[in-house]
Each structure stands twice: as structure tokens, then as C-alpha cells.
Amino acid sequence: MSNGSGQIExxxxxxxxxxxxxxxxxxxxxxxxxxxxxxxxxxxxxxxAGATLPIPGKAYSTIKVWVSLKLPxxxxxxxxxxxxxxxxxxxxxxxxxxxxLGE
Numbered sequence: 001m002s003n004g005s006g007q008i009e010x011x012x013x014x015x016x017x018x019x020x021x022x023x024x025x026x027x028x029x030x031x032x033x034x035x036x037x038x039x040x041x042x043x044x045x046x047x048x049a050g051a052t053l054p055i056p057g058k059a060y061s062t063i064k065v066w067v068s069l070k071l072p073x074x075x076x077x078x079x080x081x082x083x084x085x086x087x088x089x090x091x092x093x094x095x096x097x098x099x100x101l102g103e
Contacts, residue, residue, distance in 0.1 A: 041075035047085040049093050053101060063100045067092045 048068030055061040069089050073081035 043073050043075045043078055044070060045073055045078060045081045045085050046070040047082065047089045049089050051093065051097055053097060056101065065093065065096045065100050067096055 046068060048066065050064060050066035052062050052064045055063055067089055069085050069092070071081055071085055
């Protein structure tokens with residue numbers, strides 16, 4: 001029997017590209033530790049999604065937003081954990097896109 005890490009990692013990255021095609025990268029990674037528990041067959045799921053958005057009112061300028069979520073899980077619950085992670089990533093991505101565009 002091995003121990004799972006009990007750690008969830010959420011990473012978001014925003015890249016702003018101005019009209020001169022210069023990139024500004026804003027990256028934020030959060031690690032949240034949950035209480036450890038015994039995991040018989042440890043596994044890990046990482047799901048990510050991103051979008052490139054035009055900056056309103058600025059020609060040839062874009063914002064790239066990337067969010068990923070890493071979750072430990074039991075081997076038997078990979079599908080269930082993956083579905084949960086996909087929903088959360090979509091939720092976080094939509095929120096980060098709104099923030100990036102100032103909405």
C-alpha cells in the first residue's frame with residue numbers, strides 16, 4: 001500500500017500579446033494540500049484548457065488564458081475524477097477569461 005500525495009495543483013497562465021507581438025506572461029500556481037489517506041492503487045489526473053481572445057479596442061492584440069488542474073485519485077476512480085476535473089477547468093477558464101477581459 002502506498003500513500004497518495006494528497007496534493008491538488010491548480011495552475012493558470014495568462015499571456016497578453018500586444019500589437020507589436022510582444023508577450024507578457026502572468027502565471028499563478030496554487031498547491032492545496034488535503035489530508036493524506038491510504039491509496040491502494042494511486043493515480044493522477046491532469047486536465048487543462050486554454051483560449052486566445054482578442055483584446056477589445058486594440059487591433060492585433062490578444063490574451064491567451066490557460067488553466068490546468070492536477071488531482072490525485074484512486075485508479076478505479078480515474079473516469080469520475082476526470083469528469084469532475086474537466087467541469088472545474090471549464091469553470092475556472094471561463095472565470096479567468098472574464099477577469100482577463102475586465103468583465
